[in-house]
Amino acid sequence: MxxxxxxxxxxxxxxxxxxxxxxxxxxxxxxxGQTYSLSKHGIRYIYPLLFxxxxxxxxxxxxxxxxxxxxxxELTLIISDxxxx
Amino acid sequence: MFKFLLIWFLVNYSYENVSDTYKSYKIENSxxxxxxxxxxxxxxxxxxxxxxxxQNFVMKDKPTYYDDILDFVIDVKHTLITxxxxxxxxxxxxxxxxxxxxxxxxxxxxxxxxxxxxxxKGKEIIYEGYTYILxxxxxxxxxxxxxxxxxxxxxxxxxxxxxxxxxxxxVTISDIK
Numbered sequence: 001m002x003x004x005x006x007x008x009x010x011x012x013x014x015x016x017x018x019x020x021x022x023x024x025x026x027x028x029x030x031x032x033g034q035t036y037s038l039s040k041h042g043i044r045y046i047y048p049l050l051f052x053x054x055x056x057x058x059x060x061x062x063x064x065x066x067x068x069x070x071x072x073x074e075l076t077l078i079i080s081d082x083x084x085x
Numbered sequence: 086m087f088k089f090l091l092i093w094f095l096v097n098y099s100y101e102n103v104s105d106t107y108k109s110y111k112i113e114n115s116x117x118x119x120x121x122x123x124x125x126x127x128x129x130x131x132x133x134x135x136x137x138x139x140q141n142f143v144m145k146d147k148p149t150y151y152d153d154i155l156d157f158v159i160d161v162k163h164t165l166i167t168x169x170x171x172x173x174x175x176x177x178x179x180x181x182x183x184x185x186x187x188x189x190x191x192x193x194x195x196x197x198x199x200x201x202x203x204x205x206k207g208k209e210i211i212y213e214g215y216t217y218i219l220x221x222x223x224x225x226x227x228x229x230x231x232x233x234x235x236x237x238x239x240x241x242x243x244x245x246x247x248x249x250x251x252x253x254x255x256v257t258i259s260d261i262k
Contacts, residue, residue: 012254034253067259070251073191073213077249081257 006030012082019066020044034070036079042066187211196261200245201225210247217247220257 004080008030010016018024020042028037045063053059068079135141148156188205190212199210201223210217224247239262248260 026126032254034251070252072215072249072255075213076262077256077258078260078262079256080259083255083257 006035011029014048015082016066019068035066036070038066039069040064040067187216197223197245200247215249217249217258218246219245221246 006028007018009018010031011030012031013035015029018029019038020028022041024038026038028035030036034054043064045062046061048058048060065081068082070079096242145221188199188211190199190210193212196210196212196217199205200217200219203222205219206222208219210219221243224240224243226240244260247261248255249258
């Protein structure tokens, strides 16, 4: 998908999957008629691998949610979380 | 003879006057005592601040007469809206007290000011036809910092956090530009 294309998603899972891919930063996605642009990709929690590193220095993934921007009238909203009703 | 008495009186009077002034300056210098007392208290407070690690703690102002009345009204309202009294009011057929949870903002500045007020946490702010629920109020860095000049501490600025319903989902907003 190039940066000029706009992806239309139909479910929240699709939207979130889009938000966890680093290459999608700056790309736009349409969900329920609202256009979202990914400004920061999310990071999923990965269970630490056994025997990786020293016992006191095992790497831990710090998860975070994707950050989106969307337009609402003349305002630009920075969205940090999306919840289903 | 009269001249001698007059001179004696004037000299005696002047001497006593000068003597009393000197004593009052030396012994009863209230301004110097007050200044010294304030210095000691300030030094003591500095020591306490350092010892107790108070950091950004700001002393609350002494409540005014108006604050006391306001607290009383809030207490009365709280008492009245408890279930027991609500039932009582219902049985007495009095209208129930309803607190305002919705606010209208006409401009962006107005909206941001409402969002930076801690009392508005959890309330709804309507701006440009959309209803925002304030989850966390923001913190602005103002020039007015109530501390000593050698202990200036500015609060860390923080954006407000809102939630808004867009279609079939609720989004959490961390900033609006």
